[in-house]
Amino acid sequence: MATAFELDLTFGREVQTRSGAPVLRCYFCQKCTAGCPVAYAMDYKPAQVLRLIQLGQRDVVLSSSAIWLCVGCEACGTRCPNQIRLAPMFDTLRYMALEEGYSPDPAVYALHRSFLDSIRLWGRVHELTMLMEYKLRSPFGSDLLADIRVGLTLLLKGKITHLPERVRGLAQVRRLYKEAERRSSTEVET
Ligand code: SF4
Ligand code: SF4
Secondary structure (H helix, E strand, C coil), X not given: CCCCCCCCCXXXXXXXXXXXXXXXXXXXXXXXXXXXXXXXXXXXXXXXXXXXXXXXXXXXXXXXXXXXXXXXXXXXXXXXXXXXXXXXXXXXXXHXXXXXXXXXXXXXXXXXXXXXXXXXXXXXXXXXXXXXHHHHHCCCHHHCCCCHHHHHHHHHCCCCCCCCCCCCCHHHHHHHHHHHHHHHHHHHHC
């Protein structure tokens, strides 16, 4: 594992090859950061992550909270004058971080897992069961009843549903998960 501020000249090319995002083209205009809905919560803003990658800062990037906070909304990709899509880049960085033994923030990772599990199970997010799983997984799990009043209000107002429904194309969704797992394990082996 590289130490902080150690230069790793292979990092940028590796991220580019694995994610398909041409990260080395970025000229730091910061349009991605300006449009990102979660940039305010990141330790390094999206454009800064790009610059750190170009500067070979593997350790700084893979240990940052930013890579776990991207929600994949693709707002940055539509704004970038260089057609750099940051969502697949952040996906790749998360894989790399796990492969290389970096520990994500437990609460952020719990939400990430719960979100993906919900889609795998139902074909789309079912908020109630996803939040229950999140509570059980997260370091705040002991605080199971903390948000019950908010949850009840949302239920009563019909903003979230009691029972999940499986989408019609669930088999295809699960095939996508299997394919993603297969590709990620192939990448780890090669
Ligand atoms: S919008 Fe594109 S070119 Fe501009 S900083 Fe972001 S990734 Fe780089
Ligand atoms: S895809 Fe990620 S980095 Fe890009 S705007 Fe959305 S949350 Fe921000």
